[in-house]
Amino acid sequence: MITVFGEGRGFRVIWLLEEMGLAYRLRPVDLLAGVQDDAEFLAINPAGFIPAIKDGDVTMVESIAIMEYLMARYGPTPLAPEPHDPAFPTYQQFLHLGEAGLAASIYFVVGARNFAPESERQNWSAGQALSIFESRLTLVTRQLARTPYLAGATFTAADISVTYALELAQRSGGVILGDVEKSYMARTREREGYKRAMETCWSRKAWLAEAPTP
Structure with missing residues (x-):
């Protein structure tokens, strides 16, 4: 199952997953409280910002890159027009x-x-x-x-x-x-x-x- 770390820009990823009907879980990350003691999250993203995902052996950060990965990996989807599409x-x-x-x-x-x-x-x-x-x-x-x-x-x-x-x-x-x-x-x-x-x-x-x- 895909794990999404953090809301914020992670909302983009969650919304995309819902549109695509993919199974996931949201793992909260409290940036305001600080992440220095959040070893699980820092193992995914040592830079300490959200969102991040773990999908099997894949870990990624940056919301738009994550969205493009998910659509390419689990598509095709009408959420991403094909390169030959005029749109x-x-x-x-x-x-x-x-x-x-x-x-x-x-x-x-x-x-x-x-x-x-x-x-x-x-x-x-x-x-x-x-x-x-x-x-x-x-x-x-x-x-x-x-x-x-x-x-x-x-x-x-x-x-x-x-x-x-x-x-x-x-x-x-x-x-x-x-x-x-x-x-x-x-x-x-x-x-x-x-x-x-x-x-x-x-x-x-x-x-x-x-x-x-x-």
Whole structure:
């Protein structure tokens, strides 16, 4: 059975597993409490960040890489268009943009706004990271004005990647999303796979419920 270590970006992996109907277990990892005494987790990822997975003899980190591995290993799946599919280039772009362009930049904004000393919460680097997020978000907005999902008419793993980033930005990054993004998130959150993943990731569910988003 596939073991997923940690929620956070691990939610992407859990959601994907639910969409694919694959058996797994979630092994919680409490980063806020520290992982220095969590020998089982550190044996999987000595760098100490989440998510990570163990699948038989395979161990992996990085949420997007894990998603690509699972779809290749246990596919084919409509969540990943085939390379000859006209939707494939757009799918690839937004699958990676969800982390490299959106979540990775808003992560530093979230850290500054929520955990830094008061005098550091509006620092230059946080402002730069927010600017990067906002510029990449324009690509998402433009695409969603054309199609209901990021790769076209059909939901794919790119939507899992980007929805996670938009939730993070809205819930903890102080980002106010527009109507296009809100309508899109309403569609993706209505999926049964999303709902099942939320029931598994109970701490994430509680986190999202703490402060209802506009």
